[in-house]
Amino acid sequence: MASFCALIMAGGGGTRLWPLSRRARPKQGLTLVGERTMFEHAVDRIAPVFQPAETFVVTGADQVQQLLLQAPELPAKNFILEPVGRGTAPAIGLGAIHLRRRDPQAVMAVLTADHFIRDVAQFRQALMAAARVAADGHLVTLGIAPAFPSTGYGYIKQGERIGQTDGFTVFRVERFTEKPSPETAYRMVESGRYNWNSGMFIWRVERILEEIARQMPELYDQLMQIEAVLGTPAYEPTLRRIWPEVTPQAIDYGVMEGAEDVVVIPVDIGWSDVGNWSSMWDVLPADPDGNLVVGDHVGIDTHNTIVFGGRRLVATIGLKDMVIVDNDDAVLICPLEREQEVRDLVQRLTEMGRTDVL
Amino acid sequence: MASFCALIMAGGGGTRLWPLSRRARPKQGLTLVGERTMFEHAVDRIAPVFQPAETFVVTGADQVQQLLLQAPELPAKNFILEPVGRGTAPAIGLGAIHLRRRDPQAVMAVLTADHFIRDVAQFRQALMAAARVAADGHLVTLGIAPAFPSTGYGYIKQGERIGQTDGFTVFRVERFTEKPSPETAYRMVESGRYNWNSGMFIWRVERILEEIARQMPELYDQLMQIEAVLGTPAYEPTLRRIWPEVTPQAIDYGVMEGAEDVVVIPVDIGWSDVGNWSSMWDVLPADPDGNLVVGDHVGIDTHNTIVFGGRRLVATIGLKDMVIVDNDDAVLICPLEREQEVRDLVQRLTEMGRTDVL
Numbered sequence A, B: 001m002a003s004f005c006a007l008i009m010a011g012g013g014g015t016r017l018w019p020l021s022r023r024a025r026p027k028q029g030l031t032l033v034g035e036r037t038m039f040e041h042a043v044d045r046i047a048p049v050f051q052p053a054e055t056f057v058v059t060g061a062d063q064v065q066q067l068l069l070q071a072p073e074l075p076a077k078n079f080i081l082e083p084v085g086r087g088t089a090p091a092i093g094l095g096a097i098h099l100r101r102r103d104p105q106a107v108m109a110v111l112t113a114d115h116f117i118r119d120v121a122q123f124r125q126a127l128m129a130a131a132r133v134a135a136d137g138h139l140v141t142l143g144i145a146p147a148f149p150s151t152g153y154g155y156i157k158q159g160e161r162i163g164q165t166d167g168f169t170v171f172r173v174e175r176f177t178e179k180p181s182p183e184t185a186y187r188m189v190e191s192g193r194y195n196w197n198s199g200m201f202i203w204r205v206e207r208i209l210e211e212i213a214r215q216m217p218e219l220y221d222q223l224m225q226i227e228a229v230l231g232t233p234a235y236e237p238t239l240r241r242i243w244p245e246v247t248p249q250a251i252d253y254g255v256m257e258g259a260e261d262v263v264v265i266p267v268d269i270g271w272s273d274v275g276n277w278s279s280m281w282d283v284l285p286a287d288p289d290g291n292l293v294v295g296d297h298v299g300i301d302t303h304n305t306i307v308f309g310g311r312r313l314v315a316t317i318g319l320k321d322m323v324i325v326d327n328d329d330a331v332l333i334c335p336l337e338r339e340q341e342v343r344d345l346v347q348r349l350t351e352m353g354r355t356d357v358l
Helices: A038-044 A065-069 A088-102 A120-135 A180-191 A207-214 A217-227 A235-245 A277-282 A335-352 B040-044 B065-072 B088-102 B120-135 B182-191 B205-215 B215-229 B234-247 B278-284 B336-351
Strands: A005-007 A057-062 A080-083 A107-112 A139-144 A155-165 A170-175 A193-206 A262-267 A292-294 A295-300 A306-310 A315-316 A322-325 A328-333 B004-009 B055-060 B079-082 B107-112 B139-144 B156-166 B170-175 B194-204 B262-267 B292-294 B297-300 B306-308 B313-317 B324-326 B330-335
Touching: A005 A038, A005 A088, A038 A065, A057 A065, A057 A088, A065 A080, A080 A088, A080 B336, A088 A107, A088 A207, A088 A217, A088 A335, A107 A120, A107 A207, A120 A139, A120 A155, A120 A193, A120 A262, A139 A155, A139 A207, A155 A262, A180 A193, A193 A207, A207 A217, A217 A235, A262 B156, A277 A306, A277 A315, A277 A322, A277 A335, A295 B336, A315 A322, A315 B336, A322 A335, A322 B330, A328 A335, A328 B324, A335 B297, A335 B313, B004 B040, B004 B088, B040 B065, B040 B120, B055 B065, B055 B088, B065 B079, B079 B088, B088 B107, B088 B205, B088 B215, B107 B120, B120 B139, B120 B156, B120 B170, B120 B194, B120 B262, B139 B156, B139 B205, B156 B182, B156 B262, B182 B194, B194 B205, B205 B215, B205 B313, B215 B234, B278 B306, B278 B324, B278 B336, B324 B336, B330 B336
Parallel strands: A005 A057, A005 A107, A057 A080, A139 A262, A292 A306, A295 A315, A306 A322, A315 B330, A328 B313, B004 B055, B004 B107, B055 B079, B139 B262, B292 B306, B297 B313, B306 B324
Antiparallel strands: A107 A193, A139 A193, A155 A170, A155 A193, A170 A262, A322 A328, B107 B194, B139 B194, B156 B170, B156 B194, B170 B262, B324 B330
């Protein structure tokens, strides 16, 4: 069998979990669950599948140092640096040329650094099954069995059932859809034919580069210029010259929607992208009052409220459906139904020049 | 004219302003307004009326050190210590025997250490007028012109108008009433015949001791035992022996309601007892969104909310009629209409043994 490598996408920024996440401390560096960071969890859970030498990380120069400290077991040369972030399509392409040099026949798993997975054993089984499917040339997506009609995720529609591998069923992908309205989300989940798009993909390195060549020829050309100097002193200056000119694009829009032979393997692994405070409900258990509490909290008549505390006591009276995030230098208080406005708040802080809390 | 002395009642505990106020840091030690503590304001505003030698403070042994530091201009011997708190009637009686020893003819003003007064010039005028009325033997209360139908204050009903002094009108007191229901409060304020009971009294030392002797003979007997050894080495052991046996009682219930010749001088001095977070509206100006903000706050769609911040940014989205108090070791979030439950919260923390935040 061809070699199997992991490419962990760890370039994310994002401030939807402000004031916990910051520019200099993106979500993958947060200890949202237990004592380990999201990135550490991402590395830990694949360790039984991939040797350290088979585990690669794409990230930015501004983040690589803390990631190196968090995963000292990985070879430093396996951290592939982007001079600037250009979205997932270029990042995956850059990873792919590195992996092709190591083994042109390699199968690669594109994984995320800042998502939560509850059932890691099942996740690893799914990865192994997907690798076998991918070795045949399919572009495999891991589709998540939807737990509720989420309007925050993209969906993948199952087409023809094409097989069964190690207990997993494989479907052709009929189409990718963007984040739906509540009504559409409800219908999609009811139909039983849709899965959440987890952003995790498994494919042969050659196949994804072939699709990039076909659908994103400009990016492919740029990648080829870089690949030509891989392993030489010209690599870094070439990358630094070319990368800022790369057009930002997500892999879903740039490649997947128009790709040939895309399949989905539905998995039920307790996955969440932990993309906002509400999604902490997917990740941590609630107390008898329905509150999700991390840290020191004393509440009177407080229900269905997220308290993500820091070093101090958070005391609440008569709250319902709120989120409170207490950090060393900032505390956020917001109704859960308005948490999408955390972005606006961060925007306002940016306009105010409040770099002290960004 | 007889000498005129001030007795500042500074023994208060109280945790209604938790988490700002604590057992070891009662309200009088807080900097709620400006840079000075409530006690410093209380001393400052009477300085033009009373010499330091004429200004006395009744407090507890656990608080005297910080009060001495806050008012270094006052003679240390003017701090009269209670071994344990026994309510205002015993505290005033203890102060009175100290003042009688200094001048048996003295008029004393019983003042509070933790209340807010906006119009201090008018307050001082009122004190001088009240002293003249008190010199004639009346027990004078300063009645506050009610700014709204408060259910949090006691009221004094005006009886017969008996005179005019320096622009202030003097009424006999018809009766004292406890904190009323909203309907009763509304009717009382509408009638124009009621004032808030400020807890500030002006009287001749002899007169209040005479009333204590008549209405609280046991306390009077205890005070006489202490007065007998005043200025001798036996004073402190005698006080320590007797004081724990003193029955706790408030001056209103123990003396004023049954006293003879009680008068009220209505004053309009911008007074507030700052007894809960809502009363901060009486003390500090609101911003254009109707918020009362102390410290660093950034809000989106936040209205009629009190943010009493500490050293960190308080960020709020979509809040209305809330109080947020951010302190070094605790943060409180509570709807304004439920702030009376801060007591319950403090009670629960007490039961939990959370002395770290009490």
